[in-house]
Structure formats: structure tokens, C-alpha cells
Amino acid sequence: MKIPPSQHLFLLLSLLVVSSSALVTPTTSIAKSSSPTISTRLHADSSAAAEIPRGGQSGGGTASIPSEVFNLIKSIVGAGVLSLPAGVAAFGNAPSAVLPATALIALMGIISAYTFGLIGRVNRATNTVSYSDAWDETVGKKSSFIIAFSCFIDCFFGNLSYSMILADTMVNLLASVGIAVSRTQSLLGFTGIVLLPLCLMKNLASLAPFSLVGITGMLYTTFAMVMRYVSGAYAAPNGKFLATALTAPVFGAAGAKAVFSAKSLILTCMLSNAYIAHFNAGKYLAELKDNTLGRFNQVIAWSFGAAITLYSIITAVGFLTFGAASNGLILNNYSNKDLIMSFSRIAVAISVTGSYPLLFDGTRDGLLDLFKVPKEKRDNALLNKYTFGILALTTFAASKLTDLGLVASIGGATFGTALVFIYPAIMFLKLQAKRGKKGSIESNICKLIAILGVVMGAIGTKLAFNDA
Secondary structure (H helix, E strand, O other): OOOOHHHHHHHHHHHHHHHHOOOOOOOOOOOOOOOOOOEEEEEEOOOEEEEEEOOOOOOEOOEOHHHHHHHHHHHHOOHHHHHHHHHHHOOOOOHHHHHHHHHHHHHHHHHHHHHHHHHHHHHHHHOOOOHHHHHHHHOOHHHHHHHHHHHHHHHHHHHHHHHHHHHHHHHHHHHHOOOOOOHHHHHHHHHHHHHHHHHHOOOOHHHOHHHHHHHHHHHHHHHHHHHHHHHOOOOOOOOOOOOOOOOOOEOOOOOHHHHHOOOHHHHHHHHHHHOOOHHHHHHHHHHEEOOOHHHHHHHHHHHHHHHHHHHHHHHHHHHHHHEOOOOOOHHHHOOOOOHHHHHHHHHHHHHHHHHHHHHHHHHHHHHHHHOOOOHHHOOHHHHHHHHHHHHHHHHHHHHHOOOHHHHHHHHHHHHHHHHHHHHHHHHHHHHHHHOOOOOOHHHHHHHHHHHHHHHHHHHHHHHHHHHO
């Protein structure tokens, strides 16, 4: 089906309007605390511990709003966004499907921003910094294993997704220079030569520059995807790379109205994990200079607003280029002979490689926490055993699973929804109960968010497995 260019241009302009409207300031906090300033240890980005102050009503650290925004955007935006066009293809196959998809991206981003702010407010009220400490202070230490298990599984799914991305990316990059290898061969080779040594590193400070490479790579990939869509390089019938595309575009008649299908929950489940940076909400609040909740909300609004905009553009141009044929990793659709998209694959590979051991550190620590292994017993020999075991399991799973969209939707439907929607709402409701504000409007909103998370997770998981 040939789609008129004028209709494509209208859809792109529409999604930019919708996504830019998401740059709204989150709800201002109604709860303030005058807790004293003390210091605590926090694992920043699941790796290096640092001394940072706990937040009082004002004061805090030394970070400016722009630097906090930049760092939070780096934490939110990852290569997983490249699976979102497949989320649209799960319910629609006509170009107009990007309109409700963009609305869902904005809505889920705004809710995620709100719950990110909730965690910061709970940290402020309980004089804590970490996600787990906030849970212990509001819900109780007896159930702390829930957080440890959820964090481990969520990080594990992240590493699994990264391994799958690297497997596919290396196959396509090698094919572009005339070297044919299987997906499993590329995965085993790259894991043994590159990932294993990185994951065995005990000091990850040297990998910090890769976070900048990561966001730069995603911006380049966004630009490249927009350029290829606008130029019609993959459009029927005479697109420059149509004949060599790994998967040809497919369009149908299921447009905007298809969002009312239950399958649209697959996209929402992907999105529930796409904005996750909630583990470090307390850290960002504590490190912010003059860390009033109003300034903290500015950081949240700009960071999540930028992520919403970037996600909307990538999702739209990916889906508008390939439609129902959008792969779970959208780069797998583009031709190996397309040099611009090959550079995108290189950028994504570098970004994922640099981020992999940072995320792996969280996976390993989460499992050690779950097994209640004392810090003093975590020597190099034990850490190496866990590293080999977890990496072997991750590599085996990645070699068997080929649909990144499926992994993203299942991971989001289960522990993504819990960590982003359900747990923050529970912590805030417990805090409100202690304050005698059970029936407040905001408490009722949090109840709705928690219920939404449960329903979305249950139905989304079932649909993802049915679609497998």
C-alpha cells in the first residue's frame, strides 16, 4: 500500500506537537520535610559508591539543574527504545497508528515522571536516599526481599536485551563487510572477547565516558532514521535501499482506532520499562544544589520531557518507514548496504558495550543481596563465580531468544510496571497513612496508578506470551 508523502508529513508534525506538549512541570509536592542533613553511602549507577548528603528542605549537593537534567536523560534513554516501533506494529499497521502511539508514549512518560518524583518525596520525608531504604522505612524491612528480587530481575532483563542487541548488531555489521557468521557465533565471540573481561572489572570508573557516547549514539541514530524516512530510501516502489532491506515495509488499514485493541497494552508494557531511572531518584534529589522540591520537579520535567520527545520521534519514523514489518530491534530492518545505518549500528554497539558492565554490576549485586551475602564476604573469587554464572545464563537465553520486542514487553509488564508504578505508589500511600491523609486526592490518584500497574502488567504479560 503506497502512503502519500503529505500524509506522512502531517503525521510527523502531529506527533511533534503531542510530544512537545509533554514538557509540563510535574505536580508540585504537598509534603515538605525539615530533616537534618547527614551523609550516607550510595551505589551510583549500580557501581561506584559516593558520599552524598541526604536532602533537607533546602541545601543539598552541588549539582546544577542543567547537569542533573543531562545526567538523568543519560540514565533514562537507552538502546531499548529501538524496540518501540514493534510495539506500535503489535496493534496497528497503518500510518495513523503513530498518533495514539505518541499519545501513549507521552502519557506513560508523564506518569513515570510523577512516580519518579514520588520516590524523591518519600526519600525526603523518611530522610533516606536509596529506593530500598525508602521501602524499608515506609513498608517495612520484612518485605525488602521484594525490592531485591525485582531489581535483580529488571537488571537481568536489561542485560538480556543488551546481549540480544549486540548479537543482532554484530551479525549485520560483519555482513556489511562480507563476513557471514551466525547469530550464536557472533554472540559467543563477542561475549567471550569483550563482555566477559568488562564484567570481571572491579572498578568501572573508566567506563563513565561511555554514557556520553551512549546518548550521542542515540541522537545520531534518531537523525539517521529521520533522514532515511524523509528521503524515502525504503519506500515502495523505488526506494534506494528497498530491494536490500532486511525486512521490507508492510502497511495495512489498521490505523488510529486500532489502539482500542487489547494488543496496544504490549506497547504500554514496553513503555513502563523505557523510562525507568527510579532507583536513583533520591540520589538526584540529594545531589541537587538548593534541592527544594520545586527545583527537583524542574529536573524531572525537562529530563522526562526530552525522553518523551526522543522516544516519540524514533517510534514514529521507525514505524512509518516499515509499518507492520517493524522488527523488535528496528535497526534489523535496514539494509546492510546502507552506510548511514551501519554507523548507527556501530554507535549503538559501542553504547551498549559500555553500559553493559554497569548494568551487570546491578544484576550481580541484586542477586547477592537477594541471597543475603554479607558485604565482607563478597571477595573477588565469589564475585567472579557469580559473574561467570550470570553471564553464561544471560548468553544462553540471548542465543535462544530473537525477538527484542517480546523481551522488552515481558520485562516491562512484570517488574517494570512494579518498580515504576506499583512500588512507588505503595510507598507513598504508606507514608500518607502515617500522616493521617489516607483519603486525600493524591492518595486516590496513587491508588489508581497502582491498580493500573497491576492490570497493565497482568494483561500485557498474557498478550506478550500469546503473541510470541
